Amino acid sequence: REYKPGRENWSRTSETYPCPVCSKTDGCLVSAENPEDPKAAICIRPVGKTGAQSYIEGSGWLHIRKSAGNVRLARCGLIGDSEYPVLILEGQSDVACAMDLGFEAIGRPSAMHGGTTLLDLLRNRDVVIIGENDRKPNGDWPGKDGAIKAFETLRAGSVKSVKYIFPPEEFKDLREWKNKGELTDAGLLAAISQGVDTSDSKLLESDAPLTLANLWLKRERWLDGLPTIRKYKTAWYGFTGRCYEPLDEEADVRGKIYDFFDDKMVKRFTSKGDVAIEPYKPNSAKVSNIVDAMSSPCPVKGDIPCWLDGRSDPAPDNLVTFRNGTLDVAKYSIGGEVVVVPPTPQLFSLAALPYDFEPAAVCPKWLRYLGQVFPDDKCKADLLQEWYGYNMVMDTSLEKFMLLVGRSGSGKGTALTVLQTLLGKQQYVSTSFKMLSGDFGLHPLIGKLAAIMSDAHVSQKIDSVQALEMLKQLTGEDDVSVNRKNKDIIGQHKLTTRITIATNSLPNLPDHEDTLRRRLLLIHFNESFAGREDTGLKRALCDEAPGIAVWALAGLKRLRANGVFTVPPSSGAVVADLRRIMAPVAEFLHECCEITPGGKAWTAKDTLFDAWYNWSKRHSVRTDTHLRFCQRVTAQFPDLKSQYRALQNRPRVAGYLGLVILPEAQQRYLEKPG
Numbered sequence: 286r287e288y289k290p291g292r293e294n295w296s297r298t299s300e301t302y303p304c305p306v307c308s309k310t311d312g313c314l315v316s317a318e319n320p321e322d323p324k325a326a327i328c329i330r331p332v333g334k335t336g337a338q339s340y341i342e343g344s345g346w347l348h349i350r351k352s353a354g355n356v357r358l359a360r361c362g363l364i365g366d367s368e369y370p371v372l373i374l375e376g377q378s379d380v381a382c383a384m385d386l387g388f389e390a391i392g393r394p395s396a397m398h399g400g401t402t403l404l405d406l407l408r409n410r411d412v413v414i415i416g417e418n419d420r421k422p423n424g425d426w427p428g429k430d431g432a433i434k435a436f437e438t439l440r441a442g443s444v445k446s447v448k449y450i451f452p453p454e455e456f457k458d459l460r461e462w463k464n465k466g467e468l469t470d471a472g473l474l475a476a477i478s479q480g481v482d483t484s485d486s487k488l489l490e491s492d493a494p495l496t497l498a499n500l501w502l503k504r505e506r507w508l509d510g511l512p513t514i515r516k517y518k519t520a521w522y523g524f525t526g527r528c529y530e531p532l533d534e535e536a537d538v539r540g541k542i543y544d545f546f547d548d549k550m551v552k553r554f555t556s557k558g559d560v561a562i563e564p565y566k567p568n569s570a571k572v573s574n575i576v577d578a579m580s581s582p583c584p585v586k587g588d589i590p591c592w593l594d595g596r597s598d599p600a601p602d603n604l605v606t607f608r609n610g611t612l613d614v615a616k617y618s619i620g621g622e623v624v625v626v627p628p629t630p631q632l633f634s635l636a637a638l639p640y641d642f643e644p645a646a647v648c649p650k651w652l653r654y655l656g657q658v659f660p661d662d663k664c665k666a667d668l669l670q671e672w673y674g675y676n677m678v679m680d681t682s683l684e685k686f687m688l689l690v691g692r693s694g695s696g697k698g699t700a701l702t703v704l705q706t707l708l709g710k711q712q713y714v715s716t717s718f719k720m721l722s723g724d725f726g727l728h729p730l731i732g733k734l735a736a737i738m739s740d741a742h743v744s745q746k747i748d749s750v751q752a753l754e755m756l757k758q759l760t761g762e763d764d765v766s767v768n769r770k771n772k773d774i775i776g777q778h779k780l781t782t783r784i785t786i787a788t789n790s791l792p793n794l795p796d797h798e799d800t801l802r803r804r805l806l807l808i809h810f811n812e813s814f815a816g817r818e819d820t821g822l823k824r825a826l827c828d829e830a831p832g833i834a835v836w837a838l839a840g841l842k843r844l845r846a847n848g849v850f851t852v853p854p855s856s857g858a859v860v861a862d863l864r865r866i867m868a869p870v871a872e873f874l875h876e877c878c879e880i881t882p883g884g885k886a887w888t889a890k891d892t893l894f895d896a897w898y899n900w901s902k903r904h905s906v907r908t909d910t911h912l913r914f915c916q917r918v919t920a921q922f923p924d925l926k927s928q929y930r931a932l933q934n935r936p937r938v939a940g941y942l943g944l945v946i947l948p949e950a951q952q953r954y955l956e957k958p959g
Contacts, residue, residue, distance in 0.1 A: 295327070295392070296320050306333050306348055313345065317377075324351040364389050369470075370411035370446075370477065373435055375428065379415070379459040386463065386470045393435070407444050413477050414439075414449040417458045428458075436481075437488040437550045437562045448480035489551045489565060494574035495581060501545055502582060511630045514538070515593070517585040519772070520731075524630040527606055528637040530711070531731075534576075542572050588779045589732050590634035590679045601632060602680045602781075607642040607834075614678055617644075618842035635732025636679065639709035640830050648832030650825050651703065658696040658812055664853035665808050667840070669700065671850050672785075672806065673707060674841025676735050677834070679781040684804050685850065686760045686784035690791065690859060691810025697787045699823055700810075701739055704785065706827040707834060708734050714782075715739070718752040718792075721759075727767045730759075730782045738786045753794045753801070759784055760804045791863045802864055802871070807856045869906040870917040873897050877950035882924040886945040889938050890915055890927075892955070896946055899954040 295314040298304045302320035304313035306328040313330075315323035326348045328337075333346035341347050364371055372383045372390040383390035391406060414435050417428030432449045439447045452462040462468045489497065506514040506523070513524035514532070521538050522529040532538055546567040553561050565571075585593065590601035603615040610625035611632070617623060623644050628637070659665040672687050689697040705713055713735040721727070721736075730736055736759070758765050759780060768774050786792070794801070826833075844850060864872040874880065877896060878888075894911050901908045909917065918941070919925065925941050932938040946955070 304328055305350065306330075306346075325349050364391070364406060364410070369474070370413045370448075371407060373412060373414040373439075374459060375417055375431065376458075382460045382463045383415075386468070386473060388470070388473075393431070407439065407442075409443065409445050412439055412444050412447045413480060414447070415459050416449060416451045418451060418454060419457060433487060434550065434562060437552075440488055446482070448477060448482045450476055450480040487549050488562065489546075489549050492551050492565065492571075494571075494578040497546070498575045498578040499582060501542055501575065502579065505541065505545060508630050511593070512583050513630050514579070515583050515585050515633060516580055517589070517633070519774075520769075522585075522633075522635070525637075527608070527628045528632075528634050529630075529732075530635065538576060539572050542575055543567050546571075585633050587633070589781055590632065590636075593631050593633050601634065602678055604632065604634070605642075605677050606632075606634065606637040608637075608639060609641040612642050614838065614841065617838065618845060634679065636712050636734050637709070638677070638707075638712065638834070640834075642834065643831040644835060646829075646831035646835050648826075648829040648836055650822075651829050651833050651836065654696075654699070654822065654826060658700075658810060660812070662853055662855055664851050665855070667843070667851040668806060668808060668853060670837060670840030671844040672783075672840070673704060673833070673837035674839070675844060676704065676708060676783050676785075677837055677841065679734065681760075681762050681781055681783065683844075683850070684760050684762060685806050686756065686801075686804055687786065688792075688805060688807045688863075689785065689787040689810065690789075690807060692789055692813060694813050694815035694818065695810035696812060696814060697808075697810045698739065699826070701737060701785065701787050702823045703826050703833060704735065705737065706830050707837060713737055721755045722751045724768055725770050727755075727765060727780070728769050730780050731767060733782050736782045736784050738784070738788075740787065740789065756784065756794070757800055760801075791859075791866050794867050801867065802860065805860065805863070806850055806852075807860055807863070808853065809856055809859045865904055865906055869901060869904070870897070870909070870914060871921050873900050874918065874921055876900075877954065878944055878946055880922055880925065880944050882922060882926070882943045884943040887928060887930060887940050887942050888944045888946055889930075889932065889940040891938070893918070893941065893944070893946065896950060896954040900950075903954070 296302070296317040298310055298313045298315060300310050302315060303310045304315065305323065305326050307313065307330045309330065313333075314327040316325045318324065327333075327341060327345045328348065329345035333348070334340075336348065337346035338349045339347050367387075367389045369388050372388045373393065374380055374383060374390055375393050377392055380390045380392040414432045416432030419428040420426045429451070432451070436447055436449045452458060453466065456462040456466055459468075489500070491497075502512045502514070506512050508524065515522050515524075515529065521532040521534055523532045523537065546565050549565040549567075550562050551565045553563055555561050585591070590604070592601055599613045599615060603613060605612045605614055606628055607625070611628050613622075613624045613626075623642075625642055655666045655669070675683070675685075689700060691697045712733060714729045714733050714737070716729065716736050717738055757763075759782060762779065764779050766774055861872060861876075864875070873896075877900060878893075879886075890911075894914055897914055898908055900906075908914075922944075925943055927939060928942040929937045929939055
């Protein structure tokens with residue numbers, strides 16, 4: 286079909302052809318078929334509003350001067366029928382090229398003109414917008430922005446279909462593409478078939494916060510029909526493909542939302558009822574509303590670990606995620622059944638071990654090491670095996686902590702290194718009594734399998750009472766409040782962290798109620814390897830991590846079968862020493878007294894205090910006042926009753942009913958037995 290210059294196009298006003306509306310000679314447009322007496326004009330000045338047909342976004346006020354130019358009144362459209370889609374281009378020369386190729390085409394006056402008038406012209410038509418490769422040095426790209434804006438405008442209207450394309454990078458526009466690239470109609474149709482359609486739209490259907498939150502989740506954080514970002518208490522966590530990890534709310538949540546919505550458009554209605562497509566322009570308030578709205582589809586209602594869909598089988602604290610999948614420890618322990626399934630975002634857990642599960646893996650070097658460290662005490666190796674297996678699952682129901690005691694070079698440091706390698710760097714936290722006692726000491730423990738204190742000691746600068754209370758909370762499955770620096774406190778959180786402490790000397794924590802002794806597991810490292818250290822041993826043992834995992838799970842199986850940890854008899858003496866330091870009154874009563882609440886035996890409180898005073902001097906233990914001592918006796922045995930009796934010339938002597946000092950203790954700690 287032959288192209289006729291000027292048909293259905295616009296020309297700029299000039300000295301020769303001024304605007305018929307405002308009489309100005311610059312800026313306005315007139316229909317090009319007869320600029321001297323045009324059928325239509327577009328006036329950019331305020332006077333043009335009077336009598337205008339409509340406002341054309343990005344251009345001005347449209348005036349239809351002759352009925353033949355009014356598309357709403359015309360009996361037939363300005364665009365002819367064609368089996369090809371209608372092309373939307375920028376400028377007259379591109380329109381001419383399109384028509385030479387046999388396409389119906391409309392030229393936009395400028396790159397950013399994506400006005401709603403196009404909706405009237407293109408009703409029920411297939412449309413393709415061809416942008417221009419006119420990127421500026423400062424990064425602006427008006428040809429792309431204009432094409433996308435027109436695309437969004439048409440997509441919101443009544444066109445049959447709409448796509449947009451760009452010429453190959455070496456060509457600025459359709460004219461260059463045709464003239465220098467020897468483009469044909471078949472070539473253009475092939476390019477159109479690869480164009481961007483409504484599936485990649487930047488137009489937001491709604492700017493409601495919950496709608497936008499769901500849109501961002503489904504585009505950016507979605508897997509297997511689930512959001513992969515979750516809000517637990519007041520903090521955000523993201524699924525890595527194996528487990529969840531903490532997210533920085535500013536960078537990983539708010540920043541990503543800013544980036545996602547930065548180039549989005551939103552549909553609004555003008556005062557005249559026309560559809561207007563405007564930039565969404567995310568700001569702090571809009572992003573905050575979206576983040577708040579995400580609390581609806583992304584909650585975590587249970588404690589770590591938990592199933593997000595509420596299921597209970599398999600129990601989440603029986604699952605261990607390895608690099609090659611998640612193992613059901615219960616089935617593996619009971620019948621040796623190896624069930625490794627792909628990780629799923631349905632399991633809210635922060636733990637994943639950094640190696641594959643290999644059920645046939647072995648650890649000969651590790652077993653040889655245990656034989657060297659514990660040459661005559663298999664119970665110590667069994668306890669360590671059970672403890673390592675217990676640390677692999679998020680189960681704190683046994684309410685225990687481990688104390689590894691031994692001089693420098695005894696092997697306890699190597700045991701700690703192997704535990705750290707077994708769990709992986711992301712599953713444990715290194716801490717100290719000082720850190721735990723600080724304002725933010727609990728925050729690093731959230732979701733961790735283990736907290737490890739190497740070379741632990743309680744200095745004078747540390748509040749030993751506060752450190753003791755913190756240790757009690759961590760081992761007692763108590764809900765705790767977690768203070769985060771410059772962030773909201775996480776309230777009522779149950780930590781899943783097991784505590785392992787390595788020390789050269791016994792810690793001085795004042796546990797007068799003797800609570801920790803019942804929660805204590807202790808392994809004494811007697812051997813010394815000073816002067817004969819194997820510098821390559823730790824690395825060699827770490828290479829056996831898959832085999833050590835199989836060994837540790839065997840210990841977990843034995844632990845769950847027995848219901849209690851193995852207690853090495855050789856640890857008894859060290860536990861007694863620790864008790865003298867932490868709970869001296871409790872150790873004195875255990876060593877020197879027989880207590881049978883409800884029994885008839887009676888001992889004067891003064892006599893008992895005298896025995897305690899002499900016992901504490903012999904064991905270099907700080908003595909208490911008479912009142913404090915009696916308070917601690919009552920704290921140890923709350924059912925022990927006080928009773929007054931007449932004694933020689935003393936009519937009322939306070940004593941304990943049901944307590945008697947053993948004969949050996951009377952001989953050793955009282956001047957006069959009896």
